[in-house]
Every structure is written in structure tokens, then in C-alpha cells.
Amino acid sequence: MTAPTAQPPSAISTSIRLKLSLMMFLQFFVWGAWFVTMATYLDNSLEASASQISLAYLTQSLGAIAAPFIIGLIADQFFSAQKVLGILHLAGAALLFWASTMSTFTAFFPVILGYMILYMPTLALVNSVSFRQMTNPERQFPAVRVLGTIGWIVAGVTIGLLAWERDEQLAQTFRMAAIASLILGVFSFLLPATPPTRRGEKASVRDLLGLEALGLLKNRSYLVFFLSSIAICIPLAFYYNFTNLFLNEQGVRSAAAVQSLGQASEVLFLLLMPFLLVRLGVKMTLAIGMAAWALRYVFFAYGDAGSLYWMLLLGIILHGICYDFFFVAGQIYTDKFAGERFRSAAQGLITLATYGVGILIGSLVAGPIVDRFVTADGHDWTQIWIIPAIIAGVVLVLFVILFKDQRSDRTTILDASKVTLEAPGPVTPRDERRRPETA
Template identity: 30%
Template sequence: MNIKNRLTLMSFLQFFVWGAWLITIANYWFGTKNWEGTQFGLVFSTMGIASLFMPTLTGIIADRWVNAEKLYSALHILYGLVLFYLPEVTTPTTFIYVMLLAMCFYMPTISLSNSISYNALKKSGLDVVKSFPPIRVYGTVGFIVAMWITNLTGNKATAYQFYIAGIAAIALGIYSYTLPKCEPQRLTKENSSLTETLGLEAFKLFANYKMALFFIFSMFLGAALQLTNAYGDVFLDEFKHFPIYADSFVVKYSTIIMSISQISETLFILAIPFFLKRFGIKQVMLMSMLAWVLRFGLFSFGNPVDGLWMIIMSCIVYGMAFDFFNISGSLFVETQTDPKNRSSAQGLFMMMTNGVGAVLGSFTSGWAIERFFTKSFSNTTDLASFLQTESTNPRMVEFVKIQGNAINADGLFDKVIMMRDWHDIWLAFATYALIIAVAFAILFKHKHNPEEVQASL
């Protein structure tokens, strides 16, 4: 098997072991375990928390002491073993802690897989910009295949989703031990400083204006990714509260609609080499940011009937929004850093996007949505006031009227009515992405040189 095929199999399994449970875990939490929803958000925050330190730590270890492919192998085997234990957990709090441990093993493997692939391709004399995207696209394919296997085998609400992922993770761990060696680039020298001894040189990249800006914008874009992952499916599902949309395909199959986003990724990953060589790193990353504006803006005005095309287009542009920054950003780190610190630098990139950015995006967006975009009503007085002041918002008015039918003798609803104003929520997110895009275009200075890009890779 040639090196491209070997790396393709690694990429496929890398995201298969994540996709087998990531989309369906909510069904297990609410349906099988019948746990309350107040703690469920913490399950997803474990990914961001683990990404704050584990990718950087493992990157340092791979740069200084241990072959990257061996470390990668060990992490996947440990990840698989923790997944096997998850179904034994009986309380939501313990489940969250065990999931955090699983994410500590899994999240750093994403950046390590990039380092292993780049190293193997270069050793084989292949063009990384041309060769890596077609390999990486099979990671997205693996994610989609895993999601469908879990669903089609009837395990989207059972513990077997973790067993499917666990078996594949251990298999990947064993397989990756056979990959080409990716040895540490720098050994300890006499009279080395503490920073050099601990392998912390990669943090010096923050002293470089261009790299510091790149990592800061990576954080902001990581927050945008968290917004769409956390609220996309919920947004589509809540159309069921409106009679005109309740029986639509979008409401019934919201997860399938959202999967168009992942399918779109496969197409845009393959387009990255052309765009990078034609327009350069800065323009490609700027395209990503403008695609986020479209992603959120189309969601804001879309609906499951006459606005269905907007929802579908939003899912399609997601491929550009996600890939053009994450994959191109990883390649940018590869071209701008010293070989002895590249695993550490990839870890920093992972930390800023999936760590700091994800955590900030999760907590900030949750607070903003509850504080500014969520309306609650417990009695007819609140409802009457709302109908007077918000009469121009037909969606919310219709929703409240429908939900507010059950009123007792004291004029109180039988339950507190809560409504999220998704139109304004997505507009706010689109504005956020637009501000980031404009700031990036002005502040980030990088002149495109096709020959330099080709030579550096």
C-alpha cells in the first residue's frame, strides 16, 4: 500500500471514531439515560477544555521526546478504552468527567495526524499542498459513514455507539504504529534553557506579529464554529412549533439536512490546492470568514418551506467556511514554523481554535442568547405586553399564541413559555463574523507568492 493510501485510511478512521457518537450522543443522554438537559452542554465543553492544553502538550512531547506516530497510537488506544467504560457510568456528573478524559486523549490526535501526514508526504517527496487535501477529505467521509452506521444499525440512542467508536479507535491505534516514523526534531543539548528543555519554544510564535494575529483570529473563528455546532440542529428542530412547518422534511430530518454541511466539506477540501496557489493563504482565509457571514445570514432568513433554499445554501457554504480556514490554517502553520517546533505549533493552532475559541464561543453565545434573544412568559400580562411591542415579529407572535393556550383561572400559563428569536440570533452571529473578516483584511499582512509557497512545502 503506498503512502497516500496509508494516510487516507488513517484520516478516515481519525474522524470515524468521533462521528460515531458526536451527533447521536444527545439521544443516549435524553432518551436512554433520561438525564436532565441542564448538564448536557458540559459534554460538548469537554472538547474545548481538553483542547486548551492537550494538543499543545502532546505537540511538545512529539517535538522533543517521542515519535509522533507512537504517541498518536497510544492516545487512540486509551481513547478507545475510555469509550468502552462510558456505558458503565450511572450519573451525569461522572459521565462528564469520563468524557473529559476521553477528549483529553482524542483532541490532540487531530493535530498529531496533520504532523504525521505532512512528515510522511515530505519524506516521499510529494507536494503537501496538492497531496494532503485529497487525503484529509476522507476524514470527513469517515465522519459521515460513522454517523450513518450508528443510525442505520439502530444505535443512535444506545451505548453501542461508543463501542463502535471504541473498536475503531483501538484498531486505528494499532494500525498507526506501523506508519512511517515521525521522529522528534530536536534533542536536549547541554546548557539548554528551561524553555528549550521543556519544548516550549513554540509559544515564542506569539512574539511574531503575523503569527500572533493568526492565532488570535483562529480563536475568533473557533468561536464561530462552536456557534453553528451548538445551535444549528436546535434551530431547525424548533420550526416544529409552527403549524405551517411542523410536517416539513426539514423538521422531520433536521440531522440529515445538517449533514449537507459535512458533505460540502468533501468538495471544498479538494478545492483548497487550487485556491491556495491561485489566491494565497490570506485571501483563502478571508473567503472562509465571509462564508461564515453567509452561513449565519442565510440561516437568519431561511425557513423549511419557501426559504428552504437558504437553509440548504447555508449548509453548502459551511464547507468553505470550515475547510478554508482550518485546513489552510494548518498548512499555513506548517509553512511558517521551524521543523523542530511544527508539532508544537500545530498544537497551538488546535488550542486556539478548538480550545480557547470553542470555550469562549460556547459560554459567550449561551449568555448572549439567554440575555438578549430569549423571551419568557408566565402570565397573560407579559404576553399582552409582548404582543404590543413585538407585533412586527410574526414568528414569535405566532409561537407565543400557540403555546399560550393553556391558561388557568389566575391568568397564569401552565408552564413558562420560552422562545428564542433565531432571526436576530443568526443576524448577530453574522455581524460578528463580518467584523472579524474586516479586521482580518486590514490587520493581517501576508503577500502571496506562489513560488514561495510551492518551495516551502
């Protein structure tokens, strides 16, 4: 009688892998279903100003700032991660549906703020649930995490197929997201058990925010990288907040679906990242990411939905380089620079600085600028996009001049780059806690 084949020690069961993959798909489908088109919805349906639209988008930053407290004080110490995930998504489903019924921005804003405070911690929770079930995260996590990017793409394509932008029915996006959040909330209770890791321990505010890593800023090059990370998020806010409104005003059909090309390019460039980091080094890789930011906005400034449509498409596709070559490469650089002792704290600090402080500043800057260039039939987008292009260009020049690339980075970076596929989308300050290294 033939003995059953033993499962390799590095494998996880098909059932668990499918559950984790579905969890990731729904997690990012929920976000992509409403976040991309919110500016167009607020402009068309609630007659919000650009400054108000930016306020709505900076709720992401406020949620990122709140995330470590929710994770550190609740999920890490008292309740299983999958149960906290379920409760947050069930409550979030109610808030998303409620947001779809609002008729004024004043009523809409506190609802979406409450939702983002609940949602942003779930980005760390889904990663925590995943890593706790894996025996070899470097090999097993990428295939699971990529379903999140696919979920975001499917959300954008669905909006395009249903023509909600064209028919001005974008309130439906919040309802679609609410249904998906409800499904994920219920499904979370069926996920593998992920009990708290620090039950009984007391976490200080300094620990939660990663402030113990502040000593790393004494190094000049890391300080330059840290400040550049904050500064480059200012032009990033223009992209997140106003690209969908811009494309719709330009007459691009199914704009949300077209924007999903940006997420598709993230996956492609993540596959290239390990090879490029070794061959180009940290400084050149980061510089290429910032240069892509400036070039993208130039394409947006001078492209149109007619003969220059290719410029708009290239500007969107460059999102993969913009995000991966700076944020993912920067997370790897931080991991190697911080070392084992400050690894988690350093990742928390840099993510709080970018998605918390950087994008918050960017949102506050972008709104008034877009309001400044309102025209009778929309906005003067050429003037608008030139501004973030200049900002990105200035940050690039200062970075190249001031940042010193250590030759040792080229020989030590390969091991960390093997896990870069974990982060093709936004991460939160507590994400690194459960990473093998790298959002």
C-alpha cells in the same frame, strides 16, 4: 531480460499508502461517530441543559490545550508516534464504551473530558506518522488525508441508516466509536515505525505552546487576524454544539447524515482554495469565510423542515466555505507571514488560540444563551441563531475595517496554497511541526 521498473523517488509503496489511508479513515470515523450527535444524546437521554451540553463540547478545547504537552513531552522525545497513537486509542476505546453506560451528566462529563484529553493529541500523531513516510508530502498527503473526511461522512451516514437518532439509541454511537477506536489502537502497532524526533532534548512550556511567535502580534494586521480568529470561534461553537439538536427538534430525518454534507463541501472548496487565494487575496478570502458564517446562521434562524428546508441544507453546505476560507486560508497566511524561523511556533499559537481559547469561550457563551430560549416543545431557535449571526457579522465588519491586505500576499501565497488539502478537519497545536508549509 527486462529490468524491473524503478519506483519513482517521489512515490510511496502501495502498502504504506493503504495503511495510512485506513488510519485516517478510522481516526475521523471515531470522532464523527459520537461528536456530531452528542448534544441530542445528552438532551434526550441524560436530560442535560444547554449549558451542560456546552461544557461537554468544550472538552475539545481542553484537549487541544493539553495536546502539545502530550506530543512534545512524550511522542517527540521518548516513544515512537505510532505506539503512542495505539495506546491512546486503546485507552480511548475503554472510555468511550464507559461513557455509553452513564445515566447522568455528572457521571458522563469527567469520562468524556478524559477521552478528549487522550483523543486530541492523536490528530497530530496521525499527521506525524503520515508525513514521516512521505517523500513528497505536497503531492502525497491530500489523497491520504481525504480518507479522514470520508470516515467522518461514513459515520454520519451510518447513524442515519441505523435510525439511532429517531429511535433515541444514541448511546450506540459511543459503542460504535469504541469499537473503531479499539481497531485503530491495535492497527496502529502495524503502522510504519515513526521514532521520536527530539530524543534527549528538553522542551520548555514556551516552546510547546508556540509562545516564541508572540512577537508576530506586534504587526497590526496580524494582530487583527489573530483576535478575529479567536472571536469567530464563538459563533463556531454554536454550530458544533447545537446543530444536531436543532435539526432533530426541527424534525429533520437522519440529521447526522444530513450534516455530513458539510464535510463533503469542505473537500470541494479545498479544491478551489489555491485558485481563489491568488485571485481574491488573503483579506477577501478570509472575509468571505466570515460572511458565510453569518449567512449560515441566518439560514438556520429562518429555515425549517418543511418548505424552507433548502435553507437548512444551504446552511450546512456553507460549512465548507466557513471552515476552509477562514481556517485553512488563515493557516496559509500565518505560514507566509511567520516565515521559516517561527513557522511551527506560529501555527501552534494560532491553533491553540482558536481550538483552545476561542471555542472554549464560545462554548461557555453558547450554553446559557440556548438555555435562555427554552420553550415548552424545545427551543426558540430563531432567537438563538440570530445571536451568532450578529457576532459573526460584527467580527466581519471590524476585520474588514482594520485588516490591511498586503499586495505581496497575492504573489507569494500560491506556493503555500498547494498543500491546503491537508486540513479539511480540526487540527491541534503541534500539527504544523510535521507540515511542509499548512487544521
